[in-house]
Amino acid sequence: MGRILAIANQKGGVGKTTTAINLSASLAAGESKTLLIDMDPQGNAGSGLGVPIRDLECSIYDMLLNVDEAGAGIDVASFLHRTELKFLDVIPSNRDLAGAEIELVSMEGREFRLSRAISCLREKYDHIIIDCPPALSLLTINALVVADAVIVPLQCEYFALEGISELMNTIELIRGSLNPTLALEGILLTMFDSRMSLANQVVEEARTHFGDHVFKTLIPRNVRLSECPSFGKPIVLYDLRSKGCEGYLSLASELLQREAARKVA
Ligand SMILES: Nc1ncnc2c1ncn2[C@@H]1O[C@H](COP(=O)(O)OP(=O)(O)OP(=O)(O)O)[C@@H](O)[C@H]1O
Numbered sequence: 176m177g178r179i180l181a182i183a184n185q186k187g188g189v190g191k192t193t194t195a196i197n198l199s200a201s202l203a204a205g206e207s208k209t210l211l212i213d214m215d216p217q218g219n220a221g222s223g224l225g226v227p228i229r230d231l232e233c234s235i236y237d238m239l240l241n242v243d244e245a246g247a248g249i250d251v252a253s254f255l256h257r258t259e260l261k262f263l264d265v266i267p268s269n270r271d272l273a274g275a276e277i278e279l280v281s282m283e284g285r286e287f288r289l290s291r292a293i294s295c296l297r298e299k300y301d302h303i304i305i306d307c308p309p310a311l312s313l314l315t316i317n318a319l320v321v322a323d324a325v326i327v328p329l330q331c332e333y334f335a336l337e338g339i340s341e342l343m344n345t346i347e348l349i350r351g352s353l354n355p356t357l358a359l360e361g362i363l364l365t366m367f368d369s370r371m372s373l374a375n376q377v378v379e380e381a382r383t384h385f386g387d388h389v390f391k392t393l394i395p396r397n398v399r400l401s402e403c404p405s406f407g408k409p410i411v412l413y414d415l416r417s418k419g420c421e422g423y424l425s426l427a428s429e430l431l432q433r434e435a436a437r438k439v440a
């Protein structure tokens with residue numbers, strides 16, 4: 176059974192999508208069967224992997240609106256796109272998804288739509304990674320309801336921890352009602368620049384606050400990471416020797432190690 180990980184932080188521009196794409200690609204490069212699901216109407220996760228998202232025949236919008244209580248009513252395979260990496264598939268999104276957000280509000284089982292739609296995919300993948308939008312919206316809630324655990328990217332910047340208690344409260348609320356086993360997989364520090372003393376302060380502050388929940392891996396600020404989406408490639412296919420690539424490969428192996436250690440315990 177695959178593990179489902181949501182990449183969430185309601186703060187914008189902290190590295191959610193960069194992490195979703197490059198963690199997925201790094202896991203896939205290690206031959207772990209991985210699916211990336213884009214729950215953000217901005218559509219950057221799909222386009223960053225080279226999927227032309229403007230005119231999707233079957234978009235995640237249709238998936239969420241048409242799935243029924245039994246998980247039927249949709250053909251899940253029609254939403255899957257292959258990528259350049261053999262072990263990585265993606266379910267892309269686009270602007271249509273912004274409409275789903277509004278339509279879902281009045282629908283039956285509105286928090287469980289993604290869960291119903293993708294539960295049959297769990298056995299086909301080792302990891303399913305969900306990229307969330309920058310809001311604690313119904314789309315993010317759908318992701319947190321189906322996820323086993325959450326990864327929270329924090330940008331090593333001023334106010335990095337601002338709003339984090341709101342996110343932790345939401346996770347707590349969801350644990351108390353819709354998904355009792357939802358875990359915090361880890362806090363990931365992104366865009367780290369060791370030359371900035373502020374960045375080092377943020378790392379320290381995060382470690383004081385969240386202890387072992389903070390991943391040992393720090394994702395460096397690296398221009399190659401910001402370039403590769405415009406080529407529709409994850410960093411492993413764009414610049415394998417870059418510091419950014421090193422960062423995400425190390426994150427993938429840290430995640431796999433944690434999972435293996437948990438299995439033994
Ligand atoms: N480690 C990094 N080094 C350099 N640039 C980065 C890094 N991580 C992310 N970026 C750049 O920062 C910007 C924001 O990153 P990203 O889109 O991943 O954030 P996000 O949290 O998904 O944003 P949103 O909240 O809008 O969905 C992008 O232009 C991205 O290319």
Ligand SMILES: [Mg+2]
Binds near residue numbers: 192217308
């Ligand atoms: Mg994003």
